[in-house]
Amino acid sequence: MAFIEFNADRRLKTAVIFPEIQKQPSALSGVSRLDEAVGLALAINLEVAYREIIKLRDIKPGTFLGQGALARLAEVFAKEGIELLIMDTSLTPIQQRNLENKLKIKVIDRTALILEIFGERAQTKEGKLQVELAHLTYQRSRLVRSWTHLERQRGGAGFLGGPGETQIELDRRIIDDKIVRIKKELEKVKQTRGLQRSARKRVPYPVIALVGYTNAGKSSLFNRLSAAGVLAKDMLFATLDPAMRKIRLPSGTEVILSDTVGFISDLPHELIMAFRATLEEVLSADVIVHVRDIANPDSREQRQDVIKVLKSLGLGDVENRPDYIEALNKTDLLSAEQKDYWLTRQNENTAAVSALSGEGCDAFLQLLDKKLSASRRLIEIKVPAADGRLIAWLHAHSEIISRRDEEDGISYCIRINPADENRLFKMFSADLESPNQ
Secondary structure, three states, X not given: OOOOOOEOOEOOEEEEEEEEEOOOOOOOOHHHHHHHHHHHHHHOOOEEEEEEEEEEOOOEOOOEOOHHHHHHHHHHHHHHOOOEEEEOOOOOHHHHHHHHHHHOOEEEEXXXXXXXXXXXXXXXXXXXXXXXXXXXXXXXXXXXXXXXXXXXXXXXXXXXXXXXXXXXXXXXXHHHHHHHHHHHHHHHHHHHHHHHHHHHHHOOOOEEEEEEEOOOOHHHHHHHHHOOOOOOOOOOOOOOOOEEEEEEOOOOOEEEEEEOOOEOOOOOHXXXXXXXXXXXXXXXXXXXXXXXXXXXXXXXXXXXXXXXXXXXXXXOOHHHOOOEEEEEEOHHHOOXXXXXXXXXXXXXXXXXXXXXXXXXXXXHHHHHHHHHHOOOEEEEEEEOOOOHHHHHHHHHHOEEEEEEEEOOEEEEEEEEOHHHHHHHHHHOHHHOOOOOO
């Protein structure tokens, strides 16, 4: 399902415009927003032949842009051979249609562009279902426009003469039926994920979720820590499908590391809803690691965008949660002065790292260890020396602080989380002496 008809033999000549509206200031500067939109266009191999920031006092209800700007752009686009216009904002269906009529080219908005990228990148069945749901939700409100892929599915009923009311109703029913079907399939995915999480809790392995702005280096850090070989490119939305790997922390604790889709300013509402099943890994994580690109001049604004999305997922005041860490990534791109500044910002909730060089990653893993151990209790237990199964379980599920061999068994001082402690005394109650709590 696509908004853009791609030709394998050539790249579409594209114009990217960011309308800077005085009454709706953006967290990012106009230049940064335009650069980001161009990056999104390049991510799906479009040829950006023209870019511009247009300052607006007010939005025109019918065309978004004023008539003077439209006349000027129509002349420029015709001269440059522009085939596609990307408006880095949200357009109503009427504005989109009127812009296409005025400019005589295809027009898409920010939401459609991001959906296009997601549609091209999703690899797993789950990812493809989520993207299709987002596409359908977005397109449902745009049935005043022709929708060629439905036309083909109906055997070429045709929209060339313009759809009538009956045709739109038929389209809407087809879309609604598809949405219902996909939601049912995604609900099964959600249930499967719930079972997987329950299974991990029974094992159990703590889950550490990497989140952050797109292209902040989450996948690079994921690969550095896990040697997983996940796609990691200097490209917006390189990762769409979640990846999970088991890693061992310096204490010997085994944890699950989860790589998630990147966030972006003005993330389309359709995508937040469609990807909720994937992002539920973040909701259930034991530690949330916010990977930041501190070499980006808009790092602080990007941070606020990520915090905003996390709060919308139901994480509340995430910045002040004890299970929240910031990984200050890409220190290798900083000057010596900038690097010193960020190194002094390190505390019990932050770690400066370079996923590319590996610098700071050992200290980061130690910080993860510290965060996880904060919820663990220190207890003493005595076990029979011959009980190899129990001793192996202790080594796999707790942190051994000390061991003392005695005549009637082995005394251990261990650090263990509450869930494991309960399991320990349920599984091995007959073999253990009462702990010194």
